[in-house]
Amino acid sequence: MAAAHEPAGLTAKGARTRARIVDAAVALVQRQGVAETTVGEVKNSAGVSSSQLYHYFADKGALVQAVVERQAELIVATQERAGMGTLEGLQVWRDGVVAHAREVAGVGGCPLGHLVGQLAETDENARAELAEGFRRWAATLRQALHDLHRAGHLASGVDPDSLGDTLLATLQGGLLLAQVERDATPLETALDTLLALAVRDGAR
């Protein structure tokens, strides 16, 4: 009975159904937030019935948990694929982030960050999962900045670890401002100002 809500022990078909539900929920939550997304909408969007959904998830909280895990996975994977450990990579990463924000006019903000305001104070499990996601994200940023540091691309006296945390904070804040202003300019300004101060030569 308890095991029914765990990912393990599913048939291939079951796993596919579960994934379909999570994907639908991720999209809906990204668009309209956790509270505004009903399990009814998720059911419709995924094309499943009540009993199916509650077969895979104990309750809405468990579904939200799965959404957070998935979103964190996606972000970290994207980040790792970016390869921003070189000046060119950093530039590409910066351009990608800004271009995406510009495309959507800031709507949605950061897929992970925008969940914090909705869940941190009301769902301790989700909060912990989000924290874990951000820690992993920060770790990849730090790694990249260590590479840049070793190659002599950081301003003197800058600690790569600290700069990694700062870059993540500035990115999150920039995305938040872009979201609320419906304009990517604040994000662009923040990122470029920080990078201009911390990075030697390249990066814009």
Add this chain to the structure above:
Amino acid sequence: MAAAHEPAGLTAKGARTRARIVDAAVALVQRQGVAETTVGEVKNSAGVSSSQLYHYFADKGALVQAVVERQAELIVATQERAGMGTLEGLQVWRDGVVAHAREVAGVGGCPLGHLVGQLAETDENARAELAEGFRRWAATLRQALHDLHRAGHLASGVDPDSLGDTLLATLQGGLLLAQVERDATPLETALDTLLALAVRDGAR
């Protein structure tokens, strides 16, 4: 009928009741978010009845709008009172922000910022009001940095306006990370790293 929901045309007693409702709502929203705060809780907390609440506000959306306005007012007023246009003022501001975050272990995040994730995509009026609040906040930061710039306290080549926006973004992101980690360290690191790069001499 329409005028009944406007602040104008209230007696002193009415204005007090209305303020009591808004204050209660501000506190509850700050603690548990918009969606998790029911008008029932607001009624209890403010000690008013349904009809009183709906006498002053057309619906929950109008109440939320008032909460956003009030929160923005409070923040900007605090910010203006901080007087961070000197090195000492900047240091005091930085210490105050970090100390507060440390006291509450990040809980609640930024009173204004944490509303963005909850409202930006679901309530266009609230989003616009939030954007206005952030614009005013950014304006006071820019002003302070202009003062510092004039006194020669900014690193060469730094534009005070850009740095103001960057500082706001880094602050927001730092508060968000502190909120999700339940630890003020990321905020402290982000703020100090940015200020160390951008400010000559002082500020830690």
Add this chain to the structure above:
DNA sequence: GGCAGACTGGATCGTCAAGTCCAGAACACG
């Protein structure tokens, strides 16, 4: 002091979303 409009109390309603239940179909595995 009286009247118009501001203000108050609390019972009540309608809606809607979360979660349950049961019966039956599909599937894995021997």
Add this chain to the structure above:
DNA sequence: CGTGTTCTGGACTTGACGATCCAGTCTGCC
């Protein structure tokens, strides 16, 4: 095959929350 488990469908229950209504009281002003 066939049998036990996994999976599926959809109607149903329950409860909470936003919102309404109406009957009345207070307040400021002429």
